[in-house]
Amino acid sequence: MDDPLETFIEGLQRQIFEETRAAYGDLGFERWRRPLYRGALADADGHGRLTGTCGDTMEVFLKFDGERVTAASFLTDGCGASTVCGSLAAEAALGRTPEELVEITGDTILERLGVFPQEDRHCAFLAAATLQAALGDYMRRAPGASPP
Numbered sequence: 001m002d003d004p005l006e007t008f009i010e011g012l013q014r015q016i017f018e019e020t021r022a023a024y025g026d027l028g029f030e031r032w033r034r035p036l037y038r039g040a041l042a043d044a045d046g047h048g049r050l051t052g053t054c055g056d057t058m059e060v061f062l063k064f065d066g067e068r069v070t071a072a073s074f075l076t077d078g079c080g081a082s083t084v085c086g087s088l089a090a091e092a093a094l095g096r097t098p099e100e101l102v103e104i105t106g107d108t109i110l111e112r113l114g115v116f117p118q119e120d121r122h123c124a125f126l127a128a129a130t131l132q133a134a135l136g137d138y139m140r141r142a143p144g145a146s147p148p
């Protein structure tokens, strides 16, 4: 016989998953469930750390080989939406040069998502701004690097 509590919890989880997929879209839902690129990079060449007006803090780590980003990651103490956006910001940085990185904005992340709740759109801009802070840190540290 089914355990009513288990059945209730399963139903609740299904409902949360359905609502999150509808709100974040397929890609956002996947990253919410499995936030790729989450974690610190111990040997990062660039590190950005920003706190948004919402009070959440985002960090972005960049590792370069020559002119291109070979590894990128993020950390956040924020909500699921900031996790999704941090993951996509790190992904967007991979393989990019500084000149290409400066083109990445909150809109880049939102366009990739396709749909995202209006009230969570600022998370994409925090993620992009943190990525730019990490790039700025790299440019300050890199010997002979010229600003993009």
Ligand code: FES
Binding pocket: 052, 054, 055, 056, 078, 079, 081, 082, 120, 122, 123, 126
């Ligand atoms: Fe703070 Fe999303 S709610 S970054």
